[in-house]
Every structure is written in C-alpha cells, then in structure tokens.
Amino acid sequence: MTRAMPQNLVCSLVLGALMLVPLSCPASEEQDNHSGAIVISPVHVISIETGEITSGQSVIIREGLIDSIVSHSGTGPQSGATQVDGKNAYLIPGLAEMHAHIPSRSRGEQYTRDILLLYLANGITTTRGMLGEPWHIELREKLESQEWTGPRLVTSGPSFNGRSVSSPEQAAEMVRLQSGAGYDFLKLHPGLESEEFAAIANTANDEDIPFAGHVSFEVGLDTALNQHQATIDHLDGYAEAMVPESSPLYGKAPSFFGINLAAEMDSGLAPPLARATATAGVWNVPTLSLIENMAGLRGLEELLARPGMQFVSEELRQRWTNNVNGMREQYSPGDRERFLILRRTLVRELQAAGAGLLLGSDAPQIMNVPGYSIHEELAYMVGAGLTPLEALRSGTLNVATFFGNGNHGEVKPGYVADLVLLQSNPLDDITATTQILGVMRGGTWFSREDLDTLLRAVNGRDI
Numbered sequence: 001m002t003r004a005m006p007q008n009l010v011c012s013l014v015l016g017a018l019m020l021v022p023l024s025c026p027a028s029e030e031q032d033n034h035s036g037a038i039v040i041s042p043v044h045v046i047s048i049e050t051g052e053i054t055s056g057q058s059v060i061i062r063e064g065l066i067d068s069i070v071s072h073s074g075t076g077p078q079s080g081a082t083q084v085d086g087k088n089a090y091l092i093p094g095l096a097e098m099h100a101h102i103p104s105r106s107r108g109e110q111y112t113r114d115i116l117l118l119y120l121a122n123g124i125t126t127t128r129g130m131l132g133e134p135w136h137i138e139l140r141e142k143l144e145s146q147e148w149t150g151p152r153l154v155t156s157g158p159s160f161n162g163r164s165v166s167s168p169e170q171a172a173e174m175v176r177l178q179s180g181a182g183y184d185f186l187k188l189h190p191g192l193e194s195e196e197f198a199a200i201a202n203t204a205n206d207e208d209i210p211f212a213g214h215v216s217f218e219v220g221l222d223t224a225l226n227q228h229q230a231t232i233d234h235l236d237g238y239a240e241a242m243v244p245e246s247s248p249l250y251g252k253a254p255s256f257f258g259i260n261l262a263a264e265m266d267s268g269l270a271p272p273l274a275r276a277t278a279t280a281g282v283w284n285v286p287t288l289s290l291i292e293n294m295a296g297l298r299g300l301e302e303l304l305a306r307p308g309m310q311f312v313s314e315e316l317r318q319r320w321t322n323n324v325n326g327m328r329e330q331y332s333p334g335d336r337e338r339f340l341i342l343r344r345t346l347v348r349e350l351q352a353a354g355a356g357l358l359l360g361s362d363a364p365q366i367m368n369v370p371g372y373s374i375h376e377e378l379a380y381m382v383g384a385g386l387t388p389l390e391a392l393r394s395g396t397l398n399v400a401t402f403f404g405n406g407n408h409g410e411v412k413p414g415y416v417a418d419l420v421l422l423q424s425n426p427l428d429d430i431t432a433t434t435q436i437l438g439v440m441r442g443g444t445w446f447s448r449e450d451l452d453t454l455l456r457a458v459n460g461r462d463i
Contacts, residue, residue, distance in 0.1 A: 037062045038445055042072035043086035043421065045411050048093060048397045051389045051427060059091060061417040064443035068413050084445055089437050090425050092392065093409050094125025094151075094418030096399040097374050099233050099285045099360030102129040102136060102153060114458045115370050116143070116150025118311065121451045122371030123433065125151045125418035125441050126399060126408075128360070130187055130213065130233070132156040137182055146444060149454075154403070156212070157183040160200055162191015168199035175200055179207035185230060188213035194223065201227040217253050221273070225280040231358065231402075232277075233285045238346055239339075242269045259295060259331055262339035270346045274353035283356035283402055286347050288380035293367040294327050295336040307434070308372030311455075313462040323366045348385035357381075358402060359395030364463065375434045388430040417443045 041058035060067045060081070097119060103112045119127055127150075129136055136155040142148040157178035158164065165171045171192075178186060186204055188197075188211055197219045204211045210230035215221055215237030224237060232238075239258020243250050247264040254261055277284065293303060300321055303309075309317070328336065351357060359381075361373035368376075374395070381391040400409030407415045423435035439446045446454075 037067065037081035038084060038440075038443065039081045040084040040086045040091065040419070040421070040440075040445075042088050043091040044088065044425070045069060046090055046092050046425075046427065048389070048393055048410050053090075053425070053427070055088075057091075059086075059411065059419075061440070061443050064417055065407075066411065066413050066415050066417050069411070082445075084438070084447075086421065087423075087437060090422045090432070091411055092420050092422060092426065092433075093396040093411055093415075094420055094439070094441065095123045095374060095395040095433070096126040096128070096359055097124045097151070097361065097363065097370075098128045098231070098358040098395075098399065099130050099287050099362045100127035100370070101131055101362070101364060102127065102139070102155070104133055105135040110461070111463070112139070113148065113150070114461060114463060115364065116148065117454050117458055118308070118370040118372070118463070119151050120149065120371070120439060120441060120446070121436075121455055122374060123420035123436050123439050124371055124374060125420075125439070127151045127153055129153055129155040130362075131159055132183060132187065133158060134181065140184075146442060149441075151441065154184045156185050156187035157181065159187050159189045159213075160192065160196075160211075161189035162216075165192060165196050165200075168195045171196045171199045172203040175203040175207060175209070179204075179209045183209070185209060186211040188216070188229075190214050190216050192216040193218050197223065197227070201229075222276075225276055225282050228280060229282055231283045231285050233360065234287045234290070234362070235284060235343055235346060238270075238273060239265060239342075241273055242266055242342065242346075244269065256295070256327060257291060259336065259339045262331075262335050262342060265339075265342050267342055267345050270342075270349040271353070274346070274349035274355050277350060278353040278355035281356075283358050283398075284347075284350055285358045285360035286343070286381070287360055287362040287377070288343065288347065288384065289373050289376040290362040290365055290368055291343065292340060292380055293376075294324050295331070295340060297333060297337065300324060303367055306369075306372070306376075308369035311369060311459055311463050316463065320366050344384035347381065351386055351390060356398055356402065357386075357390075357394045358398055359391075370463070375431070378430050378433055382430045388427050391430055392426060392433075 038061040039058055042056050045054045045057045056072045058070050058072045103115055132155040140153040140155055143150050143153050212231040213233050215224045215232055221237035221241040234257050239254050239261050242265040243261050244266050249261050249264040361368050361377040363370040363373045378391045382388055397409040417440050419440040421438040422432050423437055424432035426432040437448050
C-alpha cells in the first residue's frame with residue numbers, strides 16, 4: 001500500500017493569485033477572533049461503513065479534526081465558534097480521485113492551481129497523482145499545509161515504461177532513486193519486459209515503496225497479481241486474461257485496454273479472475289468514465305455539453321473530439337458495446353469477490369474534466385452493479401484502508417475534517433454527489449458561494 005499521508009493539518013488559507021474576494025473560511029479576520037471551532041448544523045450524517053443516516057446532528061470541528069457530533073436539538077449555538085448552516089443537508093467524507101494527473105510545473109503555477117480548484121470544488125479532498133515529477137514533492141507539502149488551496153496530493157515519480165527503462169539493472173536503480181527522493185509510489189506504464197518488471201517489483205519491496213498503474217503485455221495479469229502490484233488501473237491486463245486459450249485471439253496484444261479482444265473475451269472468466277485479485281490483495285481503479293466516454297454510444301454533442309466542459313478550451317475540446325472519433329472509427333458500435341458490458345461485469349465481479357475498488361477517472365484526460373468526471377465515475381460504478389453506498393466507499397473508506405489512514409474516510413469524532421455537504425441523499429441517487437452545498441478540506445470551509453467565486457475565476461482562463 002501507499003505510504004500514509006502526513007497528518008499535520010494547518011487551518012490556514014493562502015489563495016494568492018486565485019483569491020479575488022474574501023472567502024467565508026477559517027482564515028478570515030472574523031474567525032481569528034473566535035476559538036477556532038466550526039459547527040456545521042443541522043445535518044444528516046451518513047455513515048460510509050454502515051449506510052446508516054443520523055439526522056439532526058451538529059458536527060463540531062477543531063484544528064482540522066472532527067471534535068464531536070451531537071444532537072442539534074440538544075445544543076444551542078456554540079459560544080466562540082463559527083456557525084455553518086447545514087441546511088438539513090447530507091454530510092459525507094471528502095472524495096478521492098485515485099487516478100489524477102497533476103500538471104507539470106512547465107504548464108505554469110496558475111494552470112496547476114486551476115486544476116486543483118476544479119478537483120476541490122467537486123468535493124475531492126485527496127488526489128493520487130499518476131505521473132509525477134520533483135516539483136510535485138514540493139507541491140504535496142504546500143497542499144498538505146494549505147499554503148496552496150486544493151486536495152491533498154499523493155504523488156508518484158516519473159513513469160517506468162518501455163522508453164524510460166532500458167534494463168533490469170537500470171530499472172532497479174531508478175526505483176532506489178525515486179524511493180530516496182521521497183515519492184509515495186512508483187508509476188508503471190506499458191512497454192516493460194518481464195525481467196524489468198521483476199527488478200522493479202523486487203527492488204520496490206526492498207525499498208518499501210508501492211508500485212501501481214498499468215500491466216505491460218509482456219508482464220501479464222498473473223505476474224502483476226503474484227507480485228502484489230498495489231493497484232491495477234483501467235482494469236489493464238484483464239481483457240487478455242479473459243480470452244480463453246482456445247480462442248484465435250489468445251496471446252494477441254491488446255489495443256486500448258483490450259477492445260480489439262472483445263469478440264473473444266469470455267465473461268465466465270471474470271469471477272475466477274476477481275477471486276484471484278482478492279486473494280492477491282491487489283486493488284483496482286477501473287476508470288470506467290474514461291473508457292465509457294471514448295468507446296460508448298453517447299454522441300459527441302452530448303459529451304461536449306456535460307457539466308464542466310465550459311472550463312475546457314476550444315483547442316482542447318477539438319483535440320478530445322478527434323481522439324474519440326479516431327478511436328470509434330476503428331471498432332463497430334457492437335464491439336464497443338460488448339467491450340463495455342464485459343468491463344462492467346468485471347467490476348461487478350471484483351466487488352462481489354471482495355477485491356478492493358478505488359474511485360478514479362483519469363482526469364484531465366480525454367473527455368474527463370477534473371472533478372466533474374469523478375461524479376460520472378460514481379454513476380458508472382452504480383451502473384455496473386454497485387450500490388450507491390459501495391460506490392461511495394470506493395472514494396472514501398476504501399481509500400483510507402488502502403493508504404492505511406485510520407482517521408480518514410468517515411464522518412466520526414477524531415477523523416480528519418475532509419467533508420462534503422450535499423443537498424440530497426446520495427444513497428437514494430448517486431447523482432446527488434453533484435449537488436454540493438459546501439466542502440471542508442482539513443478544517444477549512446468553502447461555502448457554495450466561495451466555490452462559485454473560485455470557479456468563475458477558473459472559467460475565465462480555461463484549461
């Protein structure tokens with residue numbers, strides 16, 4: 001599993017160039033005159049572990065942690081505390097984007113700040129950056145201390161792939177260098193030879209640093225499971241493993257995560273593969289939204305009209321359109337639909353087998369706007385057969401379990417105050433996660449008005 005994130009939470013907010021108007025958060029002058037406690041009340045508190053809802057609650061936050069949860073009817077205004085109107089809305093833990101891409105420093109600090117704000121405004125309080133660089137280590141600390149506004153960052157180093165790795169010896173040295181530099185985990189991309197992967201895995205185990213990402217064709221799913229890869233992203237490697245040995249496509253290299261193999265993939269192989277995954281303790285980040293949006297049957301006009309697309313520049317919209325058209329032209333609608341059905345089946349079987357699922361959409365990638373795509377991911381997971389509660393767990397409690405962070409992923413006393421206030425009950429309808437009334441990140445409160453102000457500034461710059 002990935003190294004636990006630092007626990008030192010500081011309730012300070014420095015927006016720098018992003019701060020256009022004062023925000024109603026703990027960094028304000030008004031709150032400096034109080035004790036520092038924040039009370040969100042009245043709210044319905046949702047337990048992610050049990051699915052139980054406790055209504056009429058007051059949630060009291062101090063120093064970035066949930067101090068206590070008490071009945072709203074039994075308490076009056078907390079003296080010296082900042083009161084947040086909970087509007088009888090639904091309180092859940094902050095969500096995670098477990099396959100995020102954080103911009104390179106070369107894109108400029110403002111662009112990075114904008115991407116981070118799109119995540120945060122959508123209730124994402126933790127991101128796992130899947131293609132890192134040295135600056136991301138510095139950025140991780142700035143986000144943890146809230147010197148920069150945005151979600152926490154768990155970061156990989158630069159990618160291990162067929163171009164960056166030239167030999168097992170060089171791969172092992174690359175692992176040692178990244179471990180010594182302080183990255184949280186290693187990111188794997190395609191193109192690795194079996195011996196190179198073995199060197200990475202063995203050295204990573206020696207260095208106690210996880211490795212995660214793609215499954216190279218020469219490596220294969222069985223080896224990735226046997227070597228206890230921390231996460232497999234995009235369900236990579238499963239398509240090849242679902243082609244039976246009797247098929248003429250057996251042993252054929254995949255394209256676009258195996259869509260070229262769809263005609264010969266056997267859904268009956270999904271349950272044993274799911275059980276093997278659970279036994280190995282390997283987690284999956286399915287990124288359903290990425291593949292569904294690209295290979296699905298939704299028209300481009302509909303895709304380009306989704307919430308969040310207003311932040312995307314015309315140039316990027318055209319590039320994404322070209323990417324989708326280019327991929328769809330290669331495969332018939334029937335083959336694409338069969339591929340998507342098989343992926344949904346696999347996700348359902350992984351859940352049934354007890355194999356860990358983590359919420360991630362691969363943003364900002366093709367047709368996936370940071371933050372907004374995670375809500376689509378939740379809906380796709382429910383569409384694959386998960387309950388709304390199971391889908392929510394993939395972005396909250398499961399993430400805490402994966403990272404070994406015992407005080408994350410729930411709304412409980414003593415837990416980190418990463419919270420999202422929702423107008424409607426997401427257990428009834430998962431799309432309620434889009435109805436955000438406010439977000440708390442490590443004890444810093446952002447009202448709906450605050451979030452809208454920040455989003456207006458991002459909208460003026462495009463991504």
